[in-house]
Amino acid sequence: TQYSYDILVNNTTVSVPNTAAITTTPPLNGYRGKMRIAFGADAHEWGLSNQKLADMIRIRKASALLLIGDSAVQDQYIYFGRHRAGYLRRDFFPSWKSLVASVPVYAAWDDHDYLHNDKSGNDKGRISEIQHKTLAAVWKECWNNPSYGFGNSNGTFLRTRVGPVDIIMTDNRFFRNTEEAARPGNRLLGIAQMTWLEEQLLDCEGPFIIISCGTMWSDYVSEGKDSWGKHDPEGRERIFKFIEDNDIAGVLLISGDRHGARAFTIPRASGFSFYEFESGSLGAYLKGGAPEAVNEEWQQQLYGNRGVFEFGEFTFDITEKSDPEVHFRSIQDDGTCTYEIRLKRSQITPSKAKDAGSPVDTGPFICEALRTHTDKDWFGGRNCRDSDSRLENPTCYLEDHFHSVFPDGLTVGLASHRHIILDLSEVKSIKKGGSKTKPLPVPEELILTNKKKHRRKLFGLTVALSLNIGFWPLLNEYIIAYSGLEKSVYIPALAKPLDCEGMSVQQVLDKANCYLAYHPDCEGSDGIVKIS
Numbered sequence: 001t002q003y004s005y006d007i008l009v010n011n012t013t014v015s016v017p018n019t020a021a022i023t024t025t026p027p028l029n030g031y032r033g034k035m036r037i038a039f040g041a042d043a044h045e046w047g048l049s050n051q052k053l054a055d056m057i058r059i060r061k062a063s064a065l066l067l068i069g070d071s072a073v074q075d076q077y078i079y080f081g082r083h084r085a086g087y088l089r090r091d092f093f094p095s096w097k098s099l100v101a102s103v104p105v106y107a108a109w110d111d112h113d114y115l116h117n118d119k120s121g122n123d124k125g126r127i128s129e130i131q132h133k134t135l136a137a138v139w140k141e142c143w144n145n146p147s148y149g150f151g152n153s154n155g156t157f158l159r160t161r162v163g164p165v166d167i168i169m170t171d172n173r174f175f176r177n178t179e180e181a182a183r184p185g186n187r188l189l190g191i192a193q194m195t196w197l198e199e200q201l202l203d204c205e206g207p208f209i210i211i212s213c214g215t216m217w218s219d220y221v222s223e224g225k226d227s228w229g230k231h232d233p234e235g236r237e238r239i240f241k242f243i244e245d246n247d248i249a250g251v252l253l254i255s256g257d258r259h260g261a262r263a264f265t266i267p268r269a270s271g272f273s274f275y276e277f278e279s280g281s282l283g284a285y286l287k288g289g290a291p292e293a294v295n296e297e298w299q300q301q302l303y304g305n306r307g308v309f310e311f312g313e314f315t316f317d318i319t320e321k322s323d324p325e326v327h328f329r330s331i332q333d334d335g336t337c338t339y340e341i342r343l344k345r346s347q348i349t350p351s352k353a354k355d356a357g358s359p360v361d362t363g364p365f366i367c368e369a370l371r372t373h374t375d376k377d378w379f380g381g382r383n384c385r386d387s388d389s390r391l392e393n394p395t396c397y398l399e400d401h402f403h404s405v406f407p408d409g410l411t412v413g414l415a416s417h418r419h420i421i422l423d424l425s426e427v428k429s430i431k432k433g434g435s436k437t438k439p440l441p442v443p444e445e446l447i448l449t450n451k452k453k454h455r456r457k458l459f460g461l462t463v464a465l466s467l468n469i470g471f472w473p474l475l476n477e478y479i480i481a482y483s484g485l486e487k488s489v490y491i492p493a494l495a496k497p498l499d500c501e502g503m504s505v506q507q508v509l510d511k512a513n514c515y516l517a518y519h520p521d522c523e524g525s526d527g528i529v530k531i532s
Contacts, residue, residue: 003023185238189232259285
């Protein structure tokens, strides 16, 4: 369920983005359906200011965004005023404000937003205990996590749950001790956090568990630079063996640090393999470049890409299936899907993986097709026959993809004045220029014949545009000139020229939904008030 909200400071309402909304997550237990979690790392400052990237995460309706490290603050060491200034700049970015106004964010740090490149712990005694704890205190001020390590400015790791999915975000910087005398097996996470991690893994009850680490779990890229393979292979082995020995099901490893988007399997002596998804492309690349995207010597690599803004996304399919699935996609800021793979829970469960079969891997750069149609074609009433191309026939395409692209339904309108289309048969009942579906709930004083007619006509056009944006996110990047309105976005006669000129397709959709909801900000002369 989605709710709009206002923010009051000293009893005065402050401005919030028009994307501001709170969407309740699925219940912890007994949930049957689909939900998405987006994730990534290495946004630095420039990635968080990318409006295209923020819009793409938002319009794909993620229930949460996991930031794994190197976000906003860049190499400020113990200059705490500069740390705070970095987060203040972040909060001024329109892209960041529009994203976090509707998508919950959970964050962990890595080296650059901790101290500096490859720095950790107390930097080999260079920073005092007070300075060490102040790092964690400033972090707590600037990120809204459900918990922060052991409390009292003692680390930043966390455990939470989003719907039926357990999330564990480790802190591989605060407790790290790479001195030779440090105890092997505890050098990256520390003794107490390692014990905590094992306790949390045993306590998880959801069908899937996401475990994040700011640096790589595997050793493929840069030969494990600054990560487990270099500093604490014993600790990594302890975690992996603990998961195998206790047959902990559905574990997904995510990481960052080495700029680029990649995925690997990590084979074990038992025959089981972990899956690691490294999505370090929220900031695309550093000035000096990024490590190689692919290497023929990395025989366990599933895909690799670099030099583009990209994020990872899990779609969890927890329906009536006895073996729930997770669908991973790597998605660029223009909507291009770089890679995707489907994994059954059994395939990432130590005791069941051998008999679970191979995952559905589409291979690099061969992702599911995304199609758009005019409102006439979407709602043309065509049947889906066995002989039809399932990509070309809009009805077939809706049957194949509606529930995966709109797992929580397609929402038209805003807040209390909205209609959520959950069933595909309801989409099929819509006709061009109007709708047979239930009208949006409206205050009685606003139900006027002409307005009701206009809004009902706009309903079908808005659903068509929502389908196009959902199925082909590339549309969000197009800038509309009125002369090309009909051809570009398939909503002829939607508005007067001055209403939409220079707006992105997503902005047109936002305005249409605003008007359908009878929002006062949309009733002016610059709103969508003329349907011809």
